Amino acid sequence: MSARKDVLKQQDIIGSLQPAIHVPQNWNYEVEPDLYKAYMHPPHDVGGQFDVPVRYEEKEEEQWELDTYVTCEVLGWRGLWNSEERRRRADNDLGYTLYLGIPYYGRWILAAARMLVDKGHISLVELIEKIAEVKARHGKK
Amino acid sequence: MARSRSPKNPQRPAGKARFKVGDRVRVKDLPNLFYSRTQMYVRGVVGTIAACTYQDVIPEDEAFNRDGQLEQYYIVRFRQKDLWPEYPFDNDTVQTESPERWLEPA
Numbered sequence: 001m002s003a004r005k006d007v008l009k010q011q012d013i014i015g016s017l018q019p020a021i022h023v024p025q026n027w028n029y030e031v032e033p034d035l036y037k038a039y040m041h042p043p044h045d046v047g048g049q050f051d052v053p054v055r056y057e058e059k060e061e062e063q064w065e066l067d068t069y070v071t072c073e074v075l076g077w078r079g080l081w082n083s084e085e086r087r088r089r090a091d092n093d094l095g096y097t098l099y100l101g102i103p104y105y106g107r108w109i110l111a112a113a114r115m116l117v118d119k120g121h122i123s124l125v126e127l128i129e130k131i132a133e134v135k136a137r138h139g140k141k
Numbered sequence: 142m143a144r145s146r147s148p149k150n151p152q153r154p155a156g157k158a159r160f161k162v163g164d165r166v167r168v169k170d171l172p173n174l175f176y177s178r179t180q181m182y183v184r185g186v187v188g189t190i191a192a193c194t195y196q197d198v199i200p201e202d203e204a205f206n207r208d209g210q211l212e213q214y215y216i217v218r219f220r221q222k223d224l225w226p227e228y229p230f231d232n233d234t235v236q237t238e239s240p241e242r243w244l245e246p247a
Binding site: 037040041042045047048081082083084085088089092093 | 172173174175176177178180181182198200203204205206208224225
């Protein structure tokens with residue numbers, strides 16, 4: 001469990017992740033059509049958009065990434081989901097902040113967990129308690 | 142395209158292909174709702190059918206684990222200059238894949 005000061009530090013970080021579009025927004029009652037179209041745009045389609053320069057990093061897959069890949073494939077082989085649900089739609093459904101904020105295979109494993117909960121194979125309580133148990137075992141916050 | 146998929150329903154083939162190699166087509170700008178695989182950078186742009194590839198599941202169906210109905214897919218070739226006005230070279234092209242429903246005659 002996190003100490004209260006850690007929770008408050010988290011609140012500051014979460015606040016800093018507000019979408020960096022420079023118009024005020026807070027559950028707008030009126031949304032202009034162009035803005036609506038922008039909101040509806042799926043996060044995975046980034047071609048042609050302006051972006052800040054990013055560092056190109058070439059590295060080998062880490063073990064957790066390979067494990068994630070295999071886990072997701074096996075879930076596919078067992079018929080729990082198909083490739084379009086997995087790699088495309090479920091990744092998009094994580095939303096912009098997560099889609100862009102975490103590693104490629106981070107999206108996959110979160111999408112897999114979400115699918116298993118959505119389709120009733122595991123309960124969210126079960127999953128949260130397991131994560132807490134494993135974190136405690138490894139002495140992580 | 143190799144895919145790990147086990148269809149729940151018998152597959153229903155699409156009708157006769159609407160376009161043939163060399164046809165000019167424009168990519169539609171259909172509304173985005175929950176999911177789309179059609180890139181914004183080609184929408185509204187005219188290109189040429191480079192190949193009439195195969196029939197496969199409708200992306201918007203597959204994304205929500207529906208299957209059964211197939212549609213025709215094409216490789217569409219665009220001039221880079223048509224996609225990016227400031228692009229410097231006339232002869233360069235880019236190809237992308239599109240299902241028939243997202244294309245209209247141009």
